[in-house]
Amino acid sequence: MGIEDFKDGLPESAYSHDQVSRWLGRIQLSASYPQSPQEFPKTEESLRTLMRCQITTFPYENLSVHYSKSHLVDIAPESIYRKLMGPENGGRGGYCMELSIFFYHMLRGLGFHVYMTGIRNRTRTNGVPGGEYQGWTHINNIVHLPSGDKFSVDVAFGGDGPINPLPMVDTGNPVQNLGAQQVRLVHETIPKQGLRSPLWIYQYRNGAHLDWNSFYSFAEIEFFQEDFEVMNWFASAKTLHRWNVLVVRFLREGEDVLFDDKFKARRDVDQVKVVGKVMLVSDVIKVNLGGKTNIVHTMKTETERIKALRDYFGIQLRKDEKESIRGWDMALQ
Incomplete structure (x- = not known):
């Protein structure tokens, strides 16, 4: 074709x-x-x-x-x-x-x-x-x-x-x-x-x-x-999405593992380079900067996971979204 x-x-x-x-x-x-x-x-x-x-x-x-x-x-x-x-x-x-x-x-x-x-x-x-x-x-x-x-x-x-x-x-x-x-x-x-x-x-x-x-x-x-x-x-x-909370953020050259609202990629760069990734898998944060994947943070409560979503991924859930996980089997304490 x-x-x-x-x-x-x-x-x-x-x-x-x-x-x-x-x-x-x-x-x-x-x-x-x-x-x-x-x-x-x-x-x-x-x-x-x-x-x-x-x-x-x-x-x-x-x-x-x-x-x-x-x-x-x-x-x-x-x-x-x-x-x-x-x-x-x-x-x-x-x-x-x-x-x-x-x-x-x-x-x-x-x-x-x-x-x-x-x-x-x-x-x-x-x-x-x-x-x-x-x-x-x-x-x-x-x-x-x-x-x-x-x-x-x-x-x-x-x-x-x-x-x-x-x-x-x-x-x-x-x-x-x-x-x-x-x-x-x-x-x-x-x-x-x-x-x-x-x-x-x-x-x-x-x-x-x-x-x-x-x-x-x-x-x-x-x-x-x-x-x-x-x-x-x-x-x-009916797949792993139902049984895992998953987030992956690929990192562009010049960007930090922790999310920074002030970060701005240079607009004059035609060649974008991907240098790593940060991942949330249920209750842990993992980081890979081109080598071995390491666990860098563990979460025990929903409050900690909500904070990790903001700090590592720049994701800020609304109040109704945060509350909707209550009673859900994938909720943390």
């Missing part, structure tokens, strides 16, 4: 030109990039910059599963925009369905040839993938550039996600991720398949001398908003 397979008159973005422009300002994209969809460069470099700006601006988080009255996630594009970009957003991000749908519409607003697809994750033991591929519980964007190259652009796999667009090529070339970690896509079948047609498989290794391990698989099938509405209920209610 190539860019010539896209129909004339691509689906319009759910977001207006003004909304896309506000997003470009929010992610602190260099002023050297034009905001016009016709003029915005459709290159690997510009796509990489947009991806890195996105993942270092909006935290990956599933707080709506735990800190809301419904304990459900609203993935309507306009609801996502209000949550991430509204005047009272409180530093919020979202989980995979929210962030990837949001990014899809922003890329469409800039004129990229992009479509969304579903992903099958593997089961894990102690965080390490090693089990069967499960049903559709994740989401991805596939981008076709005028050059003929195509990329997987996953901005919402949390701390295990890539920090660069991954080329969809059969050679499976390694791409450097954080620290010594390498990631890649390979085009192979998975054990439970009955068909011979290969899938794209996202793999990682935590050093060039180690074996590759697989996180997830996907096919080049276009998914629609309606498909993700079906997937969203199960993903937020």
Whole structure:
């Protein structure tokens, strides 16, 4: 499949030109990039910059599963925009369905040839993938550039996600991720398949001398908003999101581990560098600055977790959100 397979008159973005422009300002994209969809460069470099700006601006988080009255996630594009970009957003991000749908519409607003697809994750033991591929519980964007190259652009796999667009090529070339970690896509079948047609498989290794391990698989099938509405209920209610409070903030070069409202990335920098990540997993804060992941803070009460959300992620929950976790099984003391 190539860019010539896209129909004339691509689906319009759910977001207006003004909304896309506000997003470009929010992610602190260099002023050297034009905001016009016709003029915005459709290159690997510009796509990489947009991806890195996105993942270092909006935290990956599933707080709506735990800190809301419904304990459900609203993935309507306009609801996502209000949550991430509204005047009272409180530093919020979202989980995979929210962030990837949001990014899809922003890329469409800039004129990229992009479509969304579903992903099958593997089961894990102690965080390490090693089990069967499960049903559709994740989401991805596939981008076709005028050059003929195509990329997987996953901005919402949390701390295990890539920090660069991954080329969809059969050679499976390694791409450097954080620290010594390498990631890649390979085009192979998975054990439970009955068909011979290969899938794209996202793999990682935590050093060039180690074996590759697989996180997830996907096919080049276009998914629609309606498909993700079906997937969203199960993903937020019946997977790890239901049993863990998760937040991940990727760190841009020049940014501190602790959130600083005064931090402003230099707008004249075209090359955005991702240098680490800070993570909240239920009752602990973990930090990885390109090497080993270390626990730096432990929380015993909701008061402590609310403070950690503000200090490490810049997230400030509203009063009703804080109160909605009362009686919920994932609440701390």
